[in-house]
Structure formats: C-alpha cells, structure tokens
Amino acid sequence: MVQIPNTPTSADVARLAGVSRATVSYVLNDTDAVRISEPTRRRVHAAARELGYVPHAAARTLRAGHSRMVLMPAPAVPVGPLYHRFLGELQAALGRLDYTVVQHGAVGQGDEAARAWAELRPVAVLAPGSGLGPHGVAVLKRAGARAVVTLGPARVEGAHALLMDHTVVGHRAAAHLYDRGRRCIGVLLPEEPGLEFFSHPRLTGVRRALNGTDATVTGLPLAYTERAASELAARLPELGLDAVFAYNDEYAMLLMRALEDAGLRVPEDIAVVGADDLMLGRLLRPRLSTVRLELPSGRALAELVDHAVRHPGAEPEVRTVLDATLIHRASS
Amino acid sequence: MVQIPNTPTSADVARLAGVSRATVSYVLNDTDAVRISEPTRRRVHAAARELGYVPHAAARTLRAGHSRMVLMPAPAVPVGPLYHRFLGELQAALGRLDYTVVQHGAVGQGDEAARAWAELRPVAVLAPGSGLGPHGVAVLKRAGARAVVTLGPARVEGAHALLMDHTVVGHRAAAHLYDRGRRCIGVLLPEEPGLEFFSHPRLTGVRRALNGTDATVTGLPLAYTERAASELAARLPELGLDAVFAYNDEYAMLLMRALEDAGLRVPEDIAVVGADDLMLGRLLRPRLSTVRLELPSGRALAELVDHAVRHPGAEPEVRTVLDATLIHRASS
Incomplete structure (x- = not known):
C-alpha cells in the first residue's frame, strides 16, 4: 500500500504555533470562554493553514457530548x-x-x-x-x-x-369544484410508491370538504403512463364524473392529454384541477386550475x-x- | 433545565451482560477478528436492546482513524x-x-x-x-x-x-438537426443559476458537432418565464433560425407554447429538440424529439x-x- 499523507493533528498545530493544544482548540472553535490575544490567534490560524489542519467533528462531538x-x-x-x-x-x-x-x-x-x-x-x-x-x-x-x-x-x-397535513390541498380543490357546480368528483391516486403519503390525505380532504353535500367522491388509481391515462379517460363517462382533482399538475397534464384524445372537452365535460402551480399548468390549453402549496x-x-x-x-x-x-x- | 434521559454507554451494556467493554465492541461492530461464543453474543445483543444502546459513530471513527x-x-x-x-x-x-x-x-x-x-x-x-x-x-x-x-x-x-460530460447531449441534438436539413441552429441557455454547468457544455457540444459544416450556432439566453419565451419567439424569424435545441424538455415546452402563440409552426418553421425524455414530451403536440441521458x-x-x-x-x-x-x- 502506498503512503497516505499524514493527517495533521491539533498537537502539530500547537507545536508549530508554540502554544498549548487547549489554546489551539479555543482559537479554532472560536470559544468566547477564554481570552486569547490577537497575535496568538493569528499564529494559531497561520499554523493551521500551513499544515492544512481541519478540526475533527467527531472529536469535538465526544468532548462536547453532542455535535452541532x-x-x-x-x-x-x-x-x-x-x-x-x-x-x-x-x-x-x-x-x-x-x-x-x-x-x-x-x-x-x-x-x-x-x-x-x-x-x-x-x-x-x-x-x-x-x-x-x-x-x-x-x-x-x-x-x-x-x-x-x-x-x-x-x-x-x-x-x-x-x-x-395534505388534507388542506384536497379540501381547497373540492370546495372550488363544488362552487363551480360539479357534483361527481374523481380524485387521482398515483400508483407510484411513496406518493400515497400525499395522495391519501388529499383524498381525505376532498371527502371532508364534500361531507354532508350532494356530491360524490370516487378514488381513481392511476399509473404514470399514457396507456393507463387513456384507459381511465375512456372510463370516465360511464363513471358519470364531471370533475377530477388530478393529484398534481403533472398528472393533470397526463389526464388532459388523454381526455383530449378521447374527445372529451375540458372543462365542459370534465373540469380538471392540479396542484403545485408549476409553470407547465400555465402552458397547457385550457390553462390549468391548480392548488398552490405554501410552506x-x-x-x-x-x-x-x-x-x-x-x-x-x-x-x-x-x-x-x-x-x-x-x-x-x-x-x- | 429539565432532566434529559441518560445516554447508555457500552460500559452499561458490558455491566448488564457481564462481559468486558472490548467484548461489547467486538460483538456490536461485528468484527471477525476475535472469536466470541454464540451465547455471549446473544447476551450482549439482549443487553444493548434492553438499554436502548446505539454505537457511537464518532467514537468508532476515532478508534479506527476513519469512518465508514x-x-x-x-x-x-x-x-x-x-x-x-x-x-x-x-x-x-x-x-x-x-x-x-x-x-x-x-x-x-x-x-x-x-x-x-x-x-x-x-x-x-x-x-x-x-x-x-x-x-x-x-x-x-x-x-x-x-x-x-x-x-x-x-x-x-x-x-x-x-x-x-454534457457536451455529448448537445452533440447528439445538433447532429440530428443537421441530418434533418437544419442549418441555422439556436441553443437555449437557461438563466436559472446553477444550470450553466450543464448548458454551457451542451452548447459546446453543438458547436463541435457542427464545426466545419455550413451550419451556424446561436446561443439564446432565456429566463424560465412565459414573457421571456414569448419575446424570444417573436425574435426567432429575424434571427433566421430554423431549429432550436431547447436545453431540456421543460424549456422545450415553454418555447413550443410561445412559438404556437406567435403563429410559428413546429417543425415546419422551427424544429425543436429537448432533453431528458420526460413524459411531458410525449404529451406535447407535435410530440417532442428529445435526447435521452444514460447513466x-x-x-x-x-x-x-x-x-x-x-x-x-x-x-x-x-x-x-x-x-x-x-x-x-x-x-x-
């Protein structure tokens, strides 16, 4: 095995600067606990620079009992x-x-x-x-x-x-669609793993917003493929839906393309709402209604x-x- | 300050298991260097579990001189x-x-x-x-x-x-556009900070691919806004361009929308190529040509x-x- 460059330690810095290891530690960790003269500080910094010394987070962690x-x-x-x-x-x-x-x-x-x-x-x-x-x-x-x-x-x-709590996202979409006169509302549920953490609460939000009204809510599982979208678009009329909350803007774009190919008009036949307020929603025709998230x-x-x-x-x-x-x- | 739960140490584990600290370390770090009987291993693991002991990466780092x-x-x-x-x-x-x-x-x-x-x-x-x-x-x-x-x-x-090396991305796009008979090729350069690490080599790749041919290359800085895209689309005819390599599929979508709004036809007036092979490219009309990256x-x-x-x-x-x-x- 070839020689690896020796890692300089704080003891090396102390030796070169002519101070104690404790002084090196105080200076490089920028403690206010101890007063150290400006020339000494400069000498320590110069020595650390010359040797290429970097403090050791693990050692500091052990000394302090915890890290930053x-x-x-x-x-x-x-x-x-x-x-x-x-x-x-x-x-x-x-x-x-x-x-x-x-x-x-x-x-x-x-x-x-x-x-x-x-x-x-x-x-x-x-x-x-x-x-x-x-x-x-x-x-x-x-x-x-x-x-x-x-x-x-x-x-x-x-x-x-x-x-x-992503229920608020579904809540906003559903309240809007209800206000626009829609009563049979589908909610896209992406099949991509991991997205259920967001899609399930959004569905719950839709249900809560429409609880006690005359509207119905239908969950619509969908893979992120053109084929799945076109099969879903073909089924929408028989499901009697007049609106879809499409999970997010990208799924909304996938769905809108499939609806257009199936001869369904947006929003006349089916209203569509996305989420995330991506640029692409403004580029779609018709321009996409969306839920903007605020952190x-x-x-x-x-x-x-x-x-x-x-x-x-x-x-x-x-x-x-x-x-x-x-x-x-x-x-x- | 309220009492924080005491952090159990390997010494606590050793005491409870009735073994040395070294044995605890061998067992929990799964070393093969030392033979330790199965019953002892089980006792150490049980004690660690009972106390909720977690090995300390920093301590291990200091012992080993390096971490994993x-x-x-x-x-x-x-x-x-x-x-x-x-x-x-x-x-x-x-x-x-x-x-x-x-x-x-x-x-x-x-x-x-x-x-x-x-x-x-x-x-x-x-x-x-x-x-x-x-x-x-x-x-x-x-x-x-x-x-x-x-x-x-x-x-x-x-x-x-x-x-x-992202030059290969620009190279593929340019070679294709040249093969399709395009000779006045624009290359989108996103103004978003950070993207120059990718966009500049892609531009270089376009220039290299067309070096020594009769084609011209024009860099086109563009902010990711509808307004900037529509201003650019309006300028394209006077620039005499017949093709644009649009950096990626998202910028291509932004540009294609602006071209359509400006009454320019894709690909008849301007050919467009994106990159990344996102789903959205297949959803655009005309469907977007793209460069697929392979890692x-x-x-x-x-x-x-x-x-x-x-x-x-x-x-x-x-x-x-x-x-x-x-x-x-x-x-x-």
Whole structure:
C-alpha cells in the first residue's frame, strides 16, 4: 500500500504555533470562554493553514457530548422546486446559526432508520415523511439528540411536529369544484410508491370538504403512463364524473392529454384541477386550475430547531406549516 | 433545565451482560477478528436492546482513524427523476457494502465546502458539480478521506473522476438537426443559476458537432418565464433560425407554447429538440424529439468507490459515465 499523507493533528498545530493544544482548540472553535490575544490567534490560524489542519467533528462531538449536527433524512421521493427551495432556505438558516446540516441517505423505515441516524449523534433530527414512531424518537433522544422534529401528517409522541397535513390541498380543490357546480368528483391516486403519503390525505380532504353535500367522491388509481391515462379517460363517462382533482399538475397534464384524445372537452365535460402551480399548468390549453402549496420560511423553522435544542426539556411544540390556495384558471 | 434521559454507554451494556467493554465492541461492530461464543453474543445483543444502546459513530471513527461514512454533498439544483434514481441506487449499493451514505447540505463553493466536509472525517467523498478543486481534494485527503470521487465535466487533480460530460447531449441534438436539413441552429441557455454547468457544455457540444459544416450556432439566453419565451419567439424569424435545441424538455415546452402563440409552426418553421425524455414530451403536440441521458448503474459506481477506499494509493481512475441517445419524434 502506498503512503497516505499524514493527517495533521491539533498537537502539530500547537507545536508549530508554540502554544498549548487547549489554546489551539479555543482559537479554532472560536470559544468566547477564554481570552486569547490577537497575535496568538493569528499564529494559531497561520499554523493551521500551513499544515492544512481541519478540526475533527467527531472529536469535538465526544468532548462536547453532542455535535452541532442537524440530521435530515433525505426524502424518499424526488422533491419539487417548492420543497427544494424550502430545504435550501432551512439549511442556509441553520448554517447561519452555526449548525452543520447533514442529509442521511435512505436506510429503511422507522426504527431501523432511527438507529442508523442515532449513531451519528446529531444534536437535532428533522425527519420528513411518516416513518418515524415514538420508539425511534426515544432511540434518538437516548443517543443525545436534544430535539427531534417531524415533518409529516401527524404528531409523533416525544417529538416536535411541523404538521404538513395534505388534507388542506384536497379540501381547497373540492370546495372550488363544488362552487363551480360539479357534483361527481374523481380524485387521482398515483400508483407510484411513496406518493400515497400525499395522495391519501388529499383524498381525505376532498371527502371532508364534500361531507354532508350532494356530491360524490370516487378514488381513481392511476399509473404514470399514457396507456393507463387513456384507459381511465375512456372510463370516465360511464363513471358519470364531471370533475377530477388530478393529484398534481403533472398528472393533470397526463389526464388532459388523454381526455383530449378521447374527445372529451375540458372543462365542459370534465373540469380538471392540479396542484403545485408549476409553470407547465400555465402552458397547457385550457390553462390549468391548480392548488398552490405554501410552506413557511426556512428561517422561522431554523429558529424553532435552535430553540428546541436550547430547551431540550420543553413540551413538544406542534405547528401547522402547510397551507394552500386555489388558483382558478380555465380548466375548471 | 429539565432532566434529559441518560445516554447508555457500552460500559452499561458490558455491566448488564457481564462481559468486558472490548467484548461489547467486538460483538456490536461485528468484527471477525476475535472469536466470541454464540451465547455471549446473544447476551450482549439482549443487553444493548434492553438499554436502548446505539454505537457511537464518532467514537468508532476515532478508534479506527476513519469512518465508514461516504459523504455526498447535496446537488445545488433540484435533480430530475433520472439522477434521483441513480443516487438512490448508489446509496443502496454503498449501504450493502456497509458504508453509511450522508449527504451534506450546501456550504458554499470549492475549498470552503471541502473544509466543512473534512470535519466529518468521511472515508470517501463523492462530489457532484464542479466546485471542488485540487486544493479541496488535498484538504479532504489530509483529513483522512481515502477516496475523493468527482462527478463532473472534467477531472480534478488527485481525485477519481466520473466524467459527466454534457457536451455529448448537445452533440447528439445538433447532429440530428443537421441530418434533418437544419442549418441555422439556436441553443437555449437557461438563466436559472446553477444550470450553466450543464448548458454551457451542451452548447459546446453543438458547436463541435457542427464545426466545419455550413451550419451556424446561436446561443439564446432565456429566463424560465412565459414573457421571456414569448419575446424570444417573436425574435426567432429575424434571427433566421430554423431549429432550436431547447436545453431540456421543460424549456422545450415553454418555447413550443410561445412559438404556437406567435403563429410559428413546429417543425415546419422551427424544429425543436429537448432533453431528458420526460413524459411531458410525449404529451406535447407535435410530440417532442428529445435526447435521452444514460447513466451507469449505481452498483457499478459503488464498487468503484469501495475499490478506491481499499486502495487509497492507486492512480486516480477516470471513467466516462454519461451517454446520450437521440429520440426522434414529430417536433424535428
């Protein structure tokens, strides 16, 4: 095996700068606890630069008993531009508060995943999706996580909750379609795995909005293929539907193409509503009505995480963070 | 401050199981170096379960001098379904080889980012994009990374390179348009920050493919808005263009809508080619010609990473991992 360059340690930096290891640690970790003269600070920084020394997060973690690492398990499905921007903001804001944000790759579901995350000894875990249960939260806390925050449809015992309840999306779509006089409403349910976390609550939202009215609701499972869409379009008239909430704008585009090919008119025969307010909806003809999702600023959430880390014994907080607005265009 | 649950240590596990701490470590880290009887193994696992003990990655890192952590900086732009699937495969394959894959959030560019990554002491870094330079690679190696692998357009000194050279995408589009008799070819250049890493090499690929022919190439900067697209569509006839390579399928859809609104026919007046082979291209009318990108299997790349970790002194390997195929439909 060929020689690997020796990793410089803080002892090497201390030797070169002519100071103690403790001084190196104080300077490079930017502690205010100890007063160190400016020339000494400069000497330490110069020595660290010359040697190419990088502090060791693991060693710091062991010394402090916890890290400044906020762990975010990566979402299991590709995220849209809205959620991507939200994550970016959140990471930048946590960075300004001196946390290091690390995303963990997929490692299975629930408690198995929690154990893998716990090994990294994060000071906080921000878990999207709905895989984490109370046992997983306890594993993380025992491993030193001061705050576990879930992003999902329901709260989990022991964790703070940012409630992303997608029922509101279905609710907005259904209320709009009902207002427009539609009474037989289909709801697309994508068959793509992972999307049920969003599509089922959206269906529930549609049902709730129409509960006690004269409208009917029909779930319509659909694979994301042209063939499946064209088979569904052919069945819509016999199902007697006059409107479809198409899950999102991409499924709406798939459906609208199939409806046009089947000779059905939008919105005269079938009204269509998407979700996400993607550019493509404005490019479709007729222009697509859609539900725009609204997430809070990443900065506000970063402050919640920071507060939770500073007050690890406080009661779990529950915040509703997803809202939605209907944007009416020509397809409904 | 309220009492936080005590974090159980390996000493607690050792006490409960009636064995030494070393034995706990051997059993839970699944070492083959030491023979330990089955009943002892069972006792250790039962004690760890009872106490909710999770091994400490940082402590293990310090003992071993390196971790099993493969760090992947998160891509700066939202990734499409193809790249998302590729990353998912790669993570799963690295997981089967007993690596923990961690994605690091955005922390600025180049060497600054490399220092932040180095603090986590990953055993390997798999860096997408083109921000990392030779100095950053050296920082990571001095911090103990046994393999640095870049995913990008060019190789970086000291690192293994998975070359994702997007010139091939532009090359395929241009060669096809030339074959179809087009001679005045525009190339969309999205103004969205971050996309220049892909759009500039694609433009270069178009120029190379047409070098020495009678065709002309015009770069067309475009913001992702309907207004910008409609202004561009209005200018196309005076620019004398007869074809546009539209960067990707989404920009192609934006452009095709603007062309239709401006009374220009596709492909008679202007041929259009996208890239990515998204479903939406098949849903457009005329159906969109596109360039399909081909990435290798994540498994093959996981094996390359593992090999590089085992042979840290070997010469950097360079592999071309992006290929592309033209899919001819009705828009060209």
